[in-house]
């Protein structure tokens with residue numbers, strides 16, 4: 235039976251980073267994953283370029299029942315610390331938009347960096363491994379694997395959430411939490427496209443692929459200003475993904491398709507200059523033509539010239555374009571979600587070490603717990619920061 239100071243289950247972002255940091259601090263670490271390669275989500279992330287952190291990391295960008303929980307770890311291992319590591323490995327990166335940092339080249343570089351850091355920490359990695367059972371006794375944890383049983387003083391669960399089952403996601407972490415009596419908050423898909431009810435979906439089919447800058451607002455008042463993308467299933471794009479984490483089934487969302495335009499001013503100016511110009515052509519100056527045509531066919535944009543447009547029509551038009559109320563049918567679910575909301579209740583964990591308060595030596599890091607970030611590198615930063623906090627404790631620092 236192999237004996238380790240720490241066994242870490244899940245060789246994703248949090249698990250690999252924690253293993254590397256604890257190993258380099260002197261712990262004898264075993265890292266286990268059910269997949270045939272480590273960091274599978276990292277490889278898929280950011281369109282293959284991995285949006286590995288964000289310049290503007292702040293606790294307000296995280297959803298959790300306890301909004302204060304993430305503060306300590308984010309402050310102790312920051313985006314600047316991770317950027318420093320990426321740069322030391324000679325990985326070139328750039329800011330795409332809104333502080334989002336991507337590799338210039340490939341997400342593989344981040345996985346290679348983590349593998350190299352694990353090697354530096356003499357971490358032993360076992361891939362394609364199923365954990366069949368875990369028991370705790372006075373020596374720590376006995377982890378039964380397919381083949382043998384390993385013993386560790388400390389056990390770290392880094393098995394992530396439920397999103398993208400095709401990439402190895404399992405409810406393993408939640409089951410272990412429950413086995414040891416920790417509360418798990420209900421989970422649901424986050425950062426996920428909306429689906430639409432049939433009549434509306436069919437009406438908007440022709441818009442599939444059209445993207446517009448927008449401000450989209452949830453019923454609780456949270457709003458995001460980013461682009462919205464019409465898809466053949468419903469609505470997507472960064473604005474929608476962000477908002478989906480704040481949306482509850484049955485609620486409406488309100489969309490401003492012209493966040494940068496004073497519509498009344500535009501219409502009044504154009505009417506003075508070109509009274510015979512069609513409303514459709516005027517709106518085509520500020521909106522994609524396909525969108526204007528579709529809305530006209532649906533009767534949402536009257537087929538009139540500017541001088542024919544009456545006050546009531548103008549105010550209805552402003553409402554349609556700047557306060558379009560949509561009731562999503564649902565979301566695309568875990569199949570395409572970037573994160574899982576909910577998970578191991580942070581009340582059960584120390585925000586300084588990620589250790590379970592009532593189960594000595596048992597830790598949860600990364601997405602498995604009830605901390606989820608916005609789109610844009612926030613989730614990886616949580617993986618790095620929570621992993622680092624845990625690694626310090628594993629190594630007794």
Ligand code: FAD
Pocket residue numbers: 243244245246247248249266267268269272273274275276278279280281284285286287363364365392393394395397398401402403404405406571572573599600601602610611612613614615617
């Ligand atoms: P994961 O990275 O999911 O790692 C969990 C690991 O545990 C996996 O390797 C899995 O195989 C393993 N595992 C699961 N169950 C078991 C088991 N029973 N036994 C053994 N091993 C198990 N976030 C960003 O910040 N920026 C991005 O650009 C970004 N892009 C994304 C793109 C996609 C397509 C997806 C799905 C997510 C993206 N995210 C992004 C979110 C980010 O990937 C996750 O928040 C992050 O990977 C969470 O890290 P983690 O280590 O907690 O979990």
